[in-house]
Amino acid sequence: MTRPVFRFAPSPNGPLHLGHARSALINGALARASGGRLLLRIEDIDATRCRPAFEAGIYEDLAWLGLDWERPVRRQSQHFADYRSALARLEALDLIYPSFETRGDIRRAVAERSGWPSDPDGAPLFPFPRAAMSAAERARRVAAGEPYALRLDMARAQALAVARAGPLAWREVDAAGEGTNIAADPLAWGDVILARKEVPTAYHLAVVVDDALQGVTHVVRGADLKAATSVHRVLQVLLGLPAPLYTHHALLLDAEGRKLSKSIGSQSLASLRAEGVTPDEVRRLAGL
Numbered sequence: 001m002t003r004p005v006f007r008f009a010p011s012p013n014g015p016l017h018l019g020h021a022r023s024a025l026i027n028g029a030l031a032r033a034s035g036g037r038l039l040l041r042i043e044d045i046d047a048t049r050c051r052p053a054f055e056a057g058i059y060e061d062l063a064w065l066g067l068d069w070e071r072p073v074r075r076q077s078q079h080f081a082d083y084r085s086a087l088a089r090l091e092a093l094d095l096i097y098p099s100f101e102t103r104g105d106i107r108r109a110v111a112e113r114s115g116w117p118s119d120p121d122g123a124p125l126f127p128f129p130r131a132a133m134s135a136a137e138r139a140r141r142v143a144a145g146e147p148y149a150l151r152l153d154m155a156r157a158q159a160l161a162v163a164r165a166g167p168l169a170w171r172e173v174d175a176a177g178e179g180t181n182i183a184a185d186p187l188a189w190g191d192v193i194l195a196r197k198e199v200p201t202a203y204h205l206a207v208v209v210d211d212a213l214q215g216v217t218h219v220v221r222g223a224d225l226k227a228a229t230s231v232h233r234v235l236q237v238l239l240g241l242p243a244p245l246y247t248h249h250a251l252l253l254d255a256e257g258r259k260l261s262k263s264i265g266s267q268s269l270a271s272l273r274a275e276g277v278t279p280d281e282v283r284r285l286a287g288l
């Protein structure tokens with residue numbers, strides 16, 4: 001029997017907090033209980049926000065929690081060629097296009113339309129149809145050096161994926177090990193960004209390419225990423241990649257009911273450690 005492969009995939013754009021500890025420890029416990037492997041992946045594609053010191057902190061925090069992971073660690077910034085070749089395959093299927101609208105353009109366009117839908121993360125769907133600009137005009141603007149984002153033509157991508165694989169779904173495994181099929185709804189995301197002029201990948205693309213390249217069989221992550229699995233399934237089908245099993249665990253909330261995050265200044269594991277909190281206490285604080 002092949003061993004299950006789990007991964008914890010933090011971004012080194014801030015210190016780890018209790019929410020990360022929870023996710024990492026759940027992955028570690030599931031790997032141990034199943035005789036599986038635990039991988040650590042550093043999701044550092046955003047060079048403007050990622051810092052070596054945060055990456056060093058990740059290793060320190062996880063080791064302190066008693067976790068052990070396989071080496072070498074995959075750092076996404078070292079594998080841009082893999083994402084470029086996945087992009088090229090999607091491009092060959094005519095599924096991606098460069099878009100030039102800024103966040104401000106999108107905000108203004110959406111403000112003029114009442115009831116314009118948002119994606120599951122609350123951001124407005126991309127409001128400019130691909131057909132509104134010719135492929136030749138898009139190519140001219142790219143060649144002229146304008147900044148752009150490469151977007152997935154989701155309607156076309158979803159239609160092609162369904163034609164290839166039938167209705168899109170994934171297997172969600174709950175804490176008791178019970179599995180259910182969840183129907184994917186990629187159109188709820190609209191034309192998501194898969195890369196930018198300066199960076200040949202964005203989260204959705206890198207995560208499916210890496211999970212497949214690393215042979216991940218069990219994706220265990222926070223419930224805030226559950227809806228994104230719809231996008232991941234489309235990409236997996238189009239790129240011919242296997243579908244892992246998914247578990248989206250409940251998030252830790254702070255006293256105000258907000259999910260812990262770097263942006264609200266949730267207390268870091270390093271500062272808890274400095275205050276004398278023990279790994280066992282972290283487990284308890286992390287709801288485990």
Ligand code: GLU
Pocket residue numbers: 009010011043207220221225
């Ligand atoms: N890098 C992502 C994050 O820190 C997690 C990606 C994933 O688990 O799919 O939120």
